[in-house]
Amino acid sequence: MGADGLLIMHGGGPTAVINASLYGAVTEALESPRVGRVLGAVGGVGGITDGNLLDFSGVSASRLEMLPSSPSSAIGSSRKPLEDDDYARIARALRGQGIRWLLCTGGNGTQDTCGKIWRACQAEGVGVDVVGIPKTMDNDIAVTDHAPGFASAARFVAASVGALCCDVHGLPAHISVIETLGRNAGWVAAASLLADECGACGPDLIYLPERDFDEQSFLDDAARLVDEKRSGAIVVSEGLHKAGGEPVAEPLLRTGRATYFGDVSAHLARLIISELGCRARSEKPGLLMRSSIAWQSSVDRDEAIACGREAVRAALEGDSGTMVGIERISSDPYETRLARIPIERVMLEERTLPEEFINARGNGVTEAYRAWLKPLLGSPLPRYVTFC
Structure with a gap:
């Protein structure tokens, strides 16, 4: 041979x-x-x-x-x-x-x-x-x-969160918590910033694994949404962790480098319901983010x-x-x-979202990230309209 x-x-x-x-x-x-x-x-x-x-x-x-x-x-x-x-x-x-x-x-x-x-x-x-x-x-x-592989997942997230934000805006009855893939890096979750490119509205809050997650700060942010808008859209990464590295939702399974994360969006939706006494829903597209042609x-x-x-x-x-x-x-x-x-x-060197792409409070993404990401998405995202 x-x-x-x-x-x-x-x-x-x-x-x-x-x-x-x-x-x-x-x-x-x-x-x-x-x-x-x-x-x-x-x-x-x-x-x-x-x-x-x-x-x-x-x-x-x-x-x-x-x-x-x-x-x-x-x-x-x-x-x-x-x-x-x-x-x-x-x-x-x-x-x-x-x-x-x-x-x-x-x-x-x-x-x-x-x-x-x-x-x-x-x-x-x-x-x-x-x-x-x-x-x-x-x-x-x-x-x-x-x-x-990243840009297609980012395009999926931006367009899908844009549609979901329209739904929440049209019927302001609950807080929607949307969970994205992303083990230790928040690139995909941050892509939801571009949901407003659809012409209607974007997520109200975005939480990334590059920052320690604080439940009380999260509840304070969610309470402001309820007071000001009666509803809202919150995007979170599956890899959210508290100070010290403890995961927000306990992983279901760990095998070597592979981690099956717990349901972060469901955990946070339940937290909003129990602590704030208002409606909340969780959404977890999961593998659809990486497989959607x-x-x-x-x-x-x-x-x-x-x-x-x-x-x-x-x-x-x-x-x-x-x-x-x-x-x-x-x-x-x-x-x-x-x-x-x-x-x-390159070998096992992990690249996380740089500080200049994360806002000071750690609950959103900067316009610098928009400028960096937008050219990768290809053709313009679909445009939506709302009159309310």
């Missing part, structure tokens, strides 16, 4: 554009005369050790063209925990399968895996060039300006494809041990360029 194969592996939670990155990588690799086989690891890293590989030469052009508009990961993904000796085994499996280039698409954990596989290949004397493709709806990968950002999709293509070029040029990143040149007009970042600068 010739060492001429290029293998693509997905790790972690899918996004609305992970298949767009796959499309970019596959089409770029298929166009290269240097690449003998273009393969996908089915089911994530386990596909490598189990030899469960998809040969894209057998996939029709019409099916490949469907990738950028398909949700989830077409080749599957995983959160399989790895031990130190697993990386050497992966390196040897790559050699045995005739892999010359490996692309790893994923977030912090997957980029850490990517770097460790790269090191193992060097240590084992395996001639495999390894390159990372960023992917995360949480937008918490270090160094890159933003990561593919209906709200996919065209900018996100195009950048994901470009990152996939650039990763192939980096691998073929021998630029191993790197991750493709996005550098912003300008927000208005929006202009970026792709960069190749040493993978060791």
Whole structure:
């Protein structure tokens, strides 16, 4: 078996554009005369050790063209925990399968895996060039300006919260608490600021995991909403925690880096009901935020494809041990360029929302964040109208 194969592996939670990155990588690799086989690891890293590989030469052009508009990961993904000796085994499996280039698409954990596989290949004397493709709806990968997957989730949140705010405004009978995904970083929750781009109204309060959560301050804010408006929309991140790190709602399960958070929105809605004696509801779209193709950002999709293509070029040029990143040149007009970042600068380094994007009280987001985020959402959000 010739060492001429290029293998693509997905790790972690899918996004609305992970298949767009796959499309970019596959089409770029298929166009290269240097690449003998273009393969996908089915089911994530386990596909490598189990030899469960998809040969894209057998996939029709019409099916490949469907990738950028398909949700989830077409080749599957995983959160399989790895031990130190697993990386050497992966390196040897790559050699045995005739892999010359490996692309790893994923977030912090997957980029850490990517770097460790790269090191193992060097240590084992395996001639495999390894390159990372960023992917995360949480937008918490270090160094890159933003990561593919985030903008589509942000677009979903902005438009959906905009519609919900109209509902609350039209029938001012309760406080609505909307919970977003986001483990330790509030990028997605903060995107609800742009709900008012729909032309009606936006959330009244936004709480992020970058600030310690204080229940009394929260109740004071909610009481003001009741007094002034009789209703309101509050957006919270699933990763909210109190001073000292105690979660607002106890996690349902912890397994390694994976945390199944408790229902923060339901907990806070119950708190409003019990402490303020007014109506409150909780909303938790959950995985819809990262899987919704209906709200996919065209900018996100195009950048994901470009990152996939650039990763192939980096691998073929021998630029191993790197991750493709996005550098912003300008927000208005929006202009970026792709960069190749040493993978060791990325491995498990978490990027949270900077202070200049959070208001002083810690219950909202600044206009600086709006200016940063708006170009990523693609076409204008739908416009809503209200007469009350």
